[in-house]
Amino acid sequence: MISVADLLIDNRIPGNYFATDAYVQGDLELGLLENRRGDRLLALPETLIQGIYAGLDKETGQATRLVLMNCGRWWGKNFYARFCEELNDYYGTALADMAMVEFLQSLQQCWLTHGWGKIDLDQSHQNRGFLVVEIVNSPFAQHAPKLNRPVCFLEAGILSSFFSQLTNKDLYCVQTTCESMGADRNRFLLGLAKRLEPVEVMVENQLDHETIMQKLCA
């Protein structure tokens, strides 16, 4: 016999933690935009992102990609920790006990609410040890210089950090398609560094994502 009263823990049924109107708050009289936990949020104007790219290029030239990748990694590590804390606090379950679908839902909503675009996971090659992350409407692709190669190093960094922590493996990340090159979406390939070694060359040779996956999983 199902007891409905037992289904309500503390009379609460948690909903969508990252729902925009619930998540984004702030004391605007003091110029503070915050999330519902009190962590500071910031609106980044497009011109600032363009400025960052331009400044990095001017000062570090070729090293821009490395700088952005490392920034992304650092961000990703902290983002993962905070994300898990927030989910744990709100849903009252340890991350290990959370169903993958719920975890992914939350990640997608989080990404949406922050205005970083739409993120999705392609698990079709997971049994071969590869995860593909797809991001549409990335602000970092939109305002990057058009270099005829993938430019979302910040996101590649975040994703490698985030999923490394999630899977407890040292995952590397290579972007295979980029919105800045006219692709329909940004695709990021995650896997062990050794196995992704051939991918960077394939991307430079302008191979499309499907071909890359075929060659990798052959």
Next chain:
Amino acid sequence: MHQQIESLFDEAESRYLKPEELGVLSQYVDSLPQRLETYRQLRDQELDLMQQVANQLQAAMPQEKTETLERSIKHALLMLRYCAMSMLLNDNSFVQNRLLSWLTRTVQTYNTQTVDMTLYRLLNQRLSQVLSPQQLSLLKPPLALAQSTLLNQVKA
């Protein structure tokens, strides 16, 4: 209508509201006592209502695992709570933004539509017994939206 009212606020810098625009606000305020009463009914009857539905659901679908039924019931509780709030605010976008865009994916992944269809039928029956026709008509817009979206009949 909540959004309608909000967009009226934007006019404040250009001009005072016209009588018909004030009418929108006034209509909402007039409907508030009914809405509050409906909300109170739903709040006070929540457990009883849902327990009856749960009992009927178990009887109607004895082959389903308890875990599956419990999941659908939990979602329905959440749906009803959000629909009640939506009804109170007269704002369908509330249930859309807070619930539907998030829950639809879960429903699809766990493939609970079959259970949900039966559950909603039982729930709607129960609601028509607990609420008066006017109260039910206030709840109908967000409830219909939620149920049809979650059953994948409408894009979220």
